Amino acid sequence: MLELSHTTKTHDESRQGEALELVPTGKSDGRKLYIESYGCQMNFSDSEIVASILIDKGFETTKDYKEADVVFINTCSIRENAEQRVRKRLKEFEAAKSKNPGMIVGVLGCMAERLKAKFLEEEKLVDVVVGPDAYRDLPNLIDKVDDGNKAVNVLLSREETYADISPVRLNTNGVSAFISIMRGCDNMCSFCVVPFTRGRERSRDADSIVKEAKELFNAGYKEVTLLGQNVDSYKYTSPVAESELPKPTINFAHLLALVAEVSPELRIRFSTSHPKDITDEVLHTMARYDNICKYIHLPVQSGNSRVLDLMNRTYDREWYMERVDAIRRIIPECGISTDVITGFCTETEEEHKETLSMMEYVKYDFAYMFAYSERPGTLAAKRYADDIPEEIKKRRLTEVVDLQRAHSLYRVEKFVGKVHRVLIEGLSKRSDQDFCGRNDQNTMVVFPVDARYKVGDYVNVIGESCTSATLIGRIVD
The missing domain is CATH 3.80.30.20 (tm_1862 like domain)
Incomplete structure (x- = not known):
C-alpha cells in the first residue's frame, strides 16, 4: 500500500499530504488546466499522465486554479480524513466557479472510483468523475461537459498501464x-x-x-x-x-x-x-x-x-x-x-x-x-x-x-561522524543558506550551501549532529 496521507509520521517527506500544483507549460493558446494531487506517490505520478494527455490535446497548465478552465483534484480514499480534505477543497473551488460558470471541475483517482456517479449527486459542483484507468477518455469526457452534460468513466482495466504515455514532469526539482x-x-x-x-x-x-x-x-x-x-x-x-x-x-x-x-x-x-x-x-x-x-x-x-x-x-x-x-x-x-x-x-x-x-x-x-x-x-x-x-x-x-x-x-x-553520498535536491525549507538531500537510507540531510555545487550534484557530507528526522552536516572533499 503506497501511502503519503498519514496523519502521524516521524519522517520528513517533502510532498507528504500536500497538493501538487502544475507549473505553467504546454501550448500558450490552449485552455488552462489545473491539477491538485493528494495521497500516495502513485497519484502524483498519475497526475503527470493526465497532464500529458491533455497537453497533447492543446491544453496549457497553470498554477492558479482561479484562472483555470478545467480544475482536477486527484484523490485518495485510503482514510476518511483524506476524503474530507478533498470535499473541503472542492468547496474552496466553488467561489472560483461562481465567477467563471464555464469552469469544469473534475474528481480523479481512488475517491472517484469508490463513489462513482454518486459523487455527482453529493457534490453538485463536480462535472466529471474519472477513475484511475480511464484517463485516456478525459478529452471525450470534457467534450461531453462542454455540451452541457455531466460525465463519468470509472471502468477498471486489466490491461491499462499507460506505458506509451510520456508523463509531463510537474512541480519537479528536475532531479x-x-x-x-x-x-x-x-x-x-x-x-x-x-x-x-x-x-x-x-x-x-x-x-x-x-x-x-x-x-x-x-x-x-x-x-x-x-x-x-x-x-x-x-x-x-x-x-x-x-x-x-x-x-x-x-x-x-x-x-x-x-x-x-x-x-x-x-x-x-x-x-x-x-x-x-x-x-x-x-x-x-x-x-x-x-x-x-x-x-x-x-x-x-x-x-x-x-x-x-x-x-x-x-x-x-x-x-x-x-x-x-x-x-x-x-x-x-x-x-x-x-x-x-x-x-x-x-x-x-x-x-x-x-x-x-x-x-x-x-x-x-x-x-x-x-x-x-x-x-x-x-x-x-x-x-x-x-x-x-x-x-x-x-x-x-x-x-x-x-x-x-x-x-x-x-x-x-548512527549517521553522525560518518560520510554520506547525498544528491542535492534543493534548498532547505528552513533556510536558503542550506542545501538538502537524502542519503542512501532515505534520511534527510541538511548542510550549508557551497558555491562549488548546485542542485543535482552528488556531494559527500559528514554528519555532525541530528534530530530524530534530519542529519545535519557539511560537505567534505
Missing part, C-alpha cells in the same frame, strides 16, 4: 522523478480499498520502463523511484509470435538491475515492498549495485500473527522477522521503514504490545503510523466490528509514535 512500473493490486488486505479503487495487478512493459529511465537521465534527472502497490510482485513477459521461442519473464530483481545499468550516476529507489514477496534475489541485486539505494519500505501493520491474519496480510510475525533478518544479513547498512495500524478490530492489549516488541526488534528508521479507520466496502468493514474505542486507539497510537521517535533518533545518531 528526482517517479516511474510507475505497475498498476493495481491483487492483495486483498482486509483494511484496504486499493484493490477496489485501482483494480487488478498488471505489470508494465519492462522495455518502456528502461526507456523512460534513460530519457529522464538524458534530461538531467539523477534519481528515479520505481512505483507500484507491491513492486516485488512485478512480472512481465514480452508477447511472442507463434513461430518464436518463449521469452524469459522479467521479475522485479531483473528490472532493478536493468534500470540500475542505465547509468551508475542514476540513483534508484522503489516503493512499496510486501513482506510476503520480497526475495533474497532482490536483496542481492540491491547489494550488487551501488546506485540502488539501500532503503526498503516494508509495511508490518501489526506485530501480532492473529491480527495479521485478520488483516489478510498472508504472513505472520515470524515470517516478517525472518525477512528483516535477511535484509540485515545481505544489506547490513539498509534503512527500513514501515506502516503501523493501531486498534484494528478485536486487537487486545497484549497484541498491541507485540507490535511494540516488533518495533523494538527492527528499530525502524522511520514509520507512518495511524489508528485504524474503517473504510466502506473493504473486507474488514463487511466482516468485523470496528470495536476498539477511539480513546484506546489513540492511546496505543501515542505509544507507537513515542517509541518510533526514539528509534528514529537512534538510527540517525
Whole structure:
C-alpha cells in the first residue's frame, strides 16, 4: 500500500499530504488546466499522465486554479480524513466557479472510483468523475461537459498501464522523478480499498520502463523511484509470435538491475515492498549495485500473527522477522521503514504490545503510523466490528509514535561522524543558506550551501549532529 496521507509520521517527506500544483507549460493558446494531487506517490505520478494527455490535446497548465478552465483534484480514499480534505477543497473551488460558470471541475483517482456517479449527486459542483484507468477518455469526457452534460468513466482495466504515455514532469526539482512500473493490486488486505479503487495487478512493459529511465537521465534527472502497490510482485513477459521461442519473464530483481545499468550516476529507489514477496534475489541485486539505494519500505501493520491474519496480510510475525533478518544479513547498512495500524478490530492489549516488541526488534528508521479507520466496502468493514474505542486507539497510537521517535533518533545518531553520498535536491525549507538531500537510507540531510555545487550534484557530507528526522552536516572533499 503506497501511502503519503498519514496523519502521524516521524519522517520528513517533502510532498507528504500536500497538493501538487502544475507549473505553467504546454501550448500558450490552449485552455488552462489545473491539477491538485493528494495521497500516495502513485497519484502524483498519475497526475503527470493526465497532464500529458491533455497537453497533447492543446491544453496549457497553470498554477492558479482561479484562472483555470478545467480544475482536477486527484484523490485518495485510503482514510476518511483524506476524503474530507478533498470535499473541503472542492468547496474552496466553488467561489472560483461562481465567477467563471464555464469552469469544469473534475474528481480523479481512488475517491472517484469508490463513489462513482454518486459523487455527482453529493457534490453538485463536480462535472466529471474519472477513475484511475480511464484517463485516456478525459478529452471525450470534457467534450461531453462542454455540451452541457455531466460525465463519468470509472471502468477498471486489466490491461491499462499507460506505458506509451510520456508523463509531463510537474512541480519537479528536475532531479528526482517517479516511474510507475505497475498498476493495481491483487492483495486483498482486509483494511484496504486499493484493490477496489485501482483494480487488478498488471505489470508494465519492462522495455518502456528502461526507456523512460534513460530519457529522464538524458534530461538531467539523477534519481528515479520505481512505483507500484507491491513492486516485488512485478512480472512481465514480452508477447511472442507463434513461430518464436518463449521469452524469459522479467521479475522485479531483473528490472532493478536493468534500470540500475542505465547509468551508475542514476540513483534508484522503489516503493512499496510486501513482506510476503520480497526475495533474497532482490536483496542481492540491491547489494550488487551501488546506485540502488539501500532503503526498503516494508509495511508490518501489526506485530501480532492473529491480527495479521485478520488483516489478510498472508504472513505472520515470524515470517516478517525472518525477512528483516535477511535484509540485515545481505544489506547490513539498509534503512527500513514501515506502516503501523493501531486498534484494528478485536486487537487486545497484549497484541498491541507485540507490535511494540516488533518495533523494538527492527528499530525502524522511520514509520507512518495511524489508528485504524474503517473504510466502506473493504473486507474488514463487511466482516468485523470496528470495536476498539477511539480513546484506546489513540492511546496505543501515542505509544507507537513515542517509541518510533526514539528509534528514529537512534538510527540517525548512527549517521553522525560518518560520510554520506547525498544528491542535492534543493534548498532547505528552513533556510536558503542550506542545501538538502537524502542519503542512501532515505534520511534527510541538511548542510550549508557551497558555491562549488548546485542542485543535482552528488556531494559527500559528514554528519555532525541530528534530530530524530534530519542529519545535519557539511560537505567534505
